[in-house]
Amino acid sequence: MSSSRDGRRSRDPRRPGAAPRSGGPVPRGRPSRPRSGDPGRTPREAPPPRRPRSGPPPPPRRPGGGGPRPPQRRPFKRGNARRRLHIAGILMTVVLMVFAGRLVQIQAIDASHYAAAAEDMRLTTIDIPTTRGDITDSSGNPLALSVEAMTVFVDPVTVRDDERGTVIDELTERLDLDRAEVAGKVDAEPSRYQVVAEKVSPAAWDEIEALGLSGVGALTDYKRVYPDETGAADLVGFTGADGHGLEGLEAVMEDTLAGKPGKQQVETGASGVQIPMAGGLSQEPEPGKDVQLTLDRDIQWHAGQALAERVEELDAEGGSAIVMRPDGEVLAMADYPTYDQSEYADSEAGDRLNGAVAEAFEPGSTNKVITLAGALEEGLTTPESVYTVPYSVQIHDRTFSDDHFHKTQQLTLNGILAQSSNVGTIKVGQQLGPQRLYDYLRDFGFGSPTGLDLPGENAGILAHPDDWWGTQLPSISFGQGLSVNAAQMASVYATIANGGVRVEPTLVAGTVGEDGGLTPAEDAPSRRVISKDTADELSRMLEAVTGEHGTAESAQIPNYRVAGKTGTANRVDPETGTYNGGHTAMFVGFAPADDPELVVQVVLHNPQDQYYGGEAAAPVFTDIMSFALKSEKVPPTGTEPTNIRLFGGG
Known part of the structure; x- marks a missing residue:
């Protein structure tokens, strides 16, 4: 590439707008004005001085001419690529080590803890009913006693579609219930446990169980029974629906009669309903003690x-x-x-x-x-x-x-x-x-x-x-x-x-334990x-x-x-x-x-x-x-x- 007399680089004629080479053909179009200082320009041809412009000064021209330079940007200082990769690798390694450590902690070190916590989220401990002690006269004749009863329930998820009508009809008829209520319980998905009836006699449940109905089960419970016409209702009192004494000796002797319920773990379904079939017995129930009175039943x-x-x-x-x-x-x-103790809700306070x-x-x-x-x-x-x-x-x-x-x-x-x-x-x-x-x-x-x-x-x-x-x-x-x-x-x-x-x-007179022996009351x-x-x-x-x-x-x-x-x-x-x-x-x-x-x-x-x-x-x-x-x-x-x-x- 050649240079001009003023030391500037000549334009390449192969690029648009470039200055023609010396000795080359003159381009067509408007002739170019000779520049100041050039050999062929006379003083008369010198351009008038330019008036100063307001504002910022014009941008500097590029070396060799060709118009003003574009605005200069601050160059981005790029770091060393290897260094950047090295730092990124270290950070990724640290993150992966944290994740790996956490996984080791969860799956190895604290595995049993988290497994137990997960199980606790779906397992609940409930009380298992126990036998309430009897109240008897001085000869052991019962004035109040507990008998086995059943709580009948359905698991709607396991009721077969082809048996749905049969399940509803049988439970309605045998337990003397409202059909619409029974149907609502049978259809209560995703629930796994719907109580249909409580205090059902074992004989009645045996008949239902023999039918082999899908999704129908029962839990053992107890109900309080008072022999007819003992003449001791106002003295003996009664228990509530939860089995705890409310009045009379049933209330006074609650701690002795009630015993201690057992414990059982049950699974809690997505709807929050307990599924008793899923848990295991964790504590045996302790039956209550019988209370023997000085009363004579006949007198x-x-x-x-x-x-x-x-x-x-x-x-x-x-x-x-x-x-x-x-x-x-x-x-x-x-x-x-x-x-009547069995119908105490129908009585007035004065009668009791x-x-x-x-x-x-x-x-x-x-x-x-x-x-x-x-x-x-x-x-x-x-x-x-x-x-x-x-x-x-x-x-x-x-x-x-x-x-x-x-x-x-x-x-x-x-x-x-x-x-x-x-x-x-x-x-x-x-x-x-x-x-x-x-x-x-x-x-x-x-x-x-x-x-x-x-x-x-x-x-x-x-x-x-x-x-x-x-x-x-x-x-x-x-x-x-x-x-x-x-x-x-x-x-x-x-x-x-x-x-x-x-x-x-x-x-x-005293209390009677499981061995049948009487522990006399204090004098x-x-x-x-x-x-x-x-x-x-x-x-x-x-x-x-x-x-x-x-x-x-x-x-x-x-x-x-x-x-x-x-x-x-x-x-x-x-x-x-x-x-x-x-x-x-x-x-x-x-x-x-x-x-x-x-x-x-x-x-x-x-x-x-x-x-x-x-x-x-x-x-x-x-x-x-x-x-x-x-x-x-x-x-x-x-x-x-x-x-x-x-x-x-x-």
Whole structure:
């Protein structure tokens, strides 16, 4: 390539726009102007000076001419290619090592952990029902028991299409269900577990199982059964749908009866429904213990029947009856109205109330025995002591009188109790005084829970002597101004029958384990309240109540000596707070009087027409006591009643 005189490279004539070579043909077209400084250009031909332009200076021309240079860009500094590949390789190696390490950790080091976690996501532990312990009487006769039942279910996924109609028809007919509901469960895919019916008898399930229906299965469960007409519904109570005790002894003894459920793992499907077939048993269920009561089933049933008949006959609001041994063992505790434990949802709360402990009432004349017991124990009087007893007496602003009008008479302490004189008892109470009377009431169990630990117990009301006003001492002396429940009152007479030693009433004899052995309950607390001499004197005095001149001849039982006491108390009207709410009729006693074996307490709430204790309640006492003496095979009394003096003077 040649160079021009000015040292610039000449244009290549082979490229468009290039300068022609020296000596070559002149190109056609407009002649080119000679450039300044060229040999052939004259001064006249020099171009005028250019005016300066505003803005940035023109771009520099390329060497050798040919127009302005294009805008200069900052050159990209490229690194070394090998270096870049080396760095990229290191990074990829690090990433792959992290992934590989994580895979090793998951699949090798922590494999068991993640496998367990994955399994936990679809496996759940559920409780396996266990057998609830039975409640029995003292001879092992059931008052409440658990029997095997079945929970029938379907697995919709495994029900064959050609059997769908048959499955629906058979389950509907055999289990007496709504067809549309059964069809909905059979079609409930993707669910794997749909409960069709609960508490199905094993016999009914055996018939269904024999059909070999696809997708139909059953789990073993238990249901609570209460034998008909035990007369113990208010005492025993019932369990709920989940098998846990809700009322009565079922609730009180829950921890003993319930046992411990087993554990089973079940698979949880995509819909969240448990599939019991997929898991395994992880813990065996532990059955509950049987609870053996002191009750006698036959006596309990008879007491309930006799009480119900009398309540209905006298159109009373209700009543209770208790049969007890002198040592506090309860053989029967009946209440009316009552209910069907198997249909408890259809009953009212009042029907389920165990009135023997939940219903508090004024004890009336049955309380007089405590006033006399205190005076005898303190040596303030004797059974033969004579009192002048008018029909009525004025104390402060109140007049107290006996139930029946009589002229002023001379009565011994025996006669005061036999005639149930309010005025005579007030005189004895004044001898005893407020504090000592209160102390004996407490010692006999008033104002404190019975120890039976039954739901809804009402311990009654017994104010402290510091809170008594002017007429409180005479009122409390003959059974007004305080309240008790039937079990407390029965315990008073059991104490006398037990020679003056009070033993807290008991219902539970013990628990029975799987081996059938009885573990006895702890002995009930006991304490001496009065001496045996005082108790014997009271027994003779109480026997006179059922004698010829007493208030309860209707309580006599052929061939047996009977000691007891009538009681008639006014009921407080809750709306007015006055004694205008009817009456409470009572009778409580024991037999045989000379060697007591059984105590019976009967309470009737607001009976109509006949409301005196000797008329309304004593016949029920006689009925129940007669049956109980025969049931317990108590031999007839071989002695005659002691003649005691009721009246004094000439």
